Amino acid sequence: MTNKENWLESAARRAERETWTIGWNLSHLAELEGISSHEFAAELKCDTATVQWLSICKCPGAERFAEDVEQIASRFSLDVKRLAGLIRRANAVTALADSGHTTSAGMFLAARDREDEDKS
Amino acid sequence: MQFPNSEAEITLHQRILAGDPVAPADLFAHFVEPLMSALRHDLRCDSENARDSSIDALFDYLRSPTAYNPNRGRLCTFLTQIAKHKVVDRIRSRSAEVRREQEFSSFVEVRESAPNEKMERSVEAGKLWGKIEQVVENEQDRLALALILDGERSTEALAEALGIEATTALERQRAVKRHRDRLMKILERLGEKLRDE
Numbered sequence: 001m002t003n004k005e006n007w008l009e010s011a012a013r014r015a016e017r018e019t020w021t022i023g024w025n026l027s028h029l030a031e032l033e034g035i036s037s038h039e040f041a042a043e044l045k046c047d048t049a050t051v052q053w054l055s056i057c058k059c060p061g062a063e064r065f066a067e068d069v070e071q072i073a074s075r076f077s078l079d080v081k082r083l084a085g086l087i088r089r090a091n092a093v094t095a096l097a098d099s100g101h102t103t104s105a106g107m108f109l110a111a112r113d114r115e116d117e118d119k120s
Numbered sequence: 121m122q123f124p125n126s127e128a129e130i131t132l133h134q135r136i137l138a139g140d141p142v143a144p145a146d147l148f149a150h151f152v153e154p155l156m157s158a159l160r161h162d163l164r165c166d167s168e169n170a171r172d173s174s175i176d177a178l179f180d181y182l183r184s185p186t187a188y189n190p191n192r193g194r195l196c197t198f199l200t201q202i203a204k205h206k207v208v209d210r211i212r213s214r215s216a217e218v219r220r221e222q223e224f225s226s227f228v229e230v231r232e233s234a235p236n237e238k239m240e241r242s243v244e245a246g247k248l249w250g251k252i253e254q255v256v257e258n259e260q261d262r263l264a265l266a267l268i269l270d271g272e273r274s275t276e277a278l279a280e281a282l283g284i285e286a287t288t289a290l291e292r293q294r295a296v297k298r299h300r301d302r303l304m305k306i307l308e309r310l311g312e313k314l315r316d317e
Contacts, residue, residue, distance in 0.1 A: 007152050011175045018179055021144070056148055058141040068141040075142045 012037075012052035022072075023055030025090035032093050043086060050076050060087060121153040123196035133195055136185045144182050151178060154196070155203050165207050173206035222276075255310055256303075265303050 015023030026040060033039075037051045044051065053076060060068030069087060073080040124132070132150070135143035155174035159165055165173075177199050181188060188198050256262050263281040278296045279286070286292035 007171050011148055014175050053145050057145050060141055072141050
């Protein structure tokens, strides 16, 4: 493991404790769906290092969501729609968790299935 | 790898203040490695501490970027100061943890080596220990002897068994040596007596 990969992985893990990061929301989604950064990477069609970089980015705010997602997607050469879908799903899970609502993995997996159907 | 120049720093700081979603990633890309190098060089800390402290410092800044005032100095200086504090905090925290572990292990060592736990494992050893008990009446001496017979060489463990409360390490060491020599003489005399019998 190179030095950069070493600190990047640590930084991404540390980002999961910061509420303003994408990593915070992705960690909630990962926990709920029982998946890892490898699955996120597969979904975004990128490598795990890109998911780690993504984790330390600021989560797009509701008021300029599209603009922020485009900027992030452009920076890391990601598909805008895939990224927007993932961030929306992660934000929804986190919002429900924050509001004290119980969330079920099935509900969000079903939501993702619908999202996938919409894409195809 | 070096810190970005002051112009690049100011631009990055402004992007962070403006809520640029990618700016935090750029901050990490440009600052983690120079920060780690500075910490290893200035504080001679290990790589893990340098890495974790650098990362913590950047997250501290990102959580409240307005705490940095560009009129007061460079961003790299500000971040290095935070990171250095983090290193010191980590070293203090680790030292306290090691101290707690040592205290616990000395306690466990003393308990595990208690005479009736180790010496009575065989009938012969039990008989021999009985002879020792006849000539050594003091409970602390018995405990220390059991430790010595069990191969214990730690000054700390013997000092604790003997109830030595010296103010300095040297005094403690001398006191333990004095007691150890005394106990070894008792054992020698007992050995001679048993040989004669």
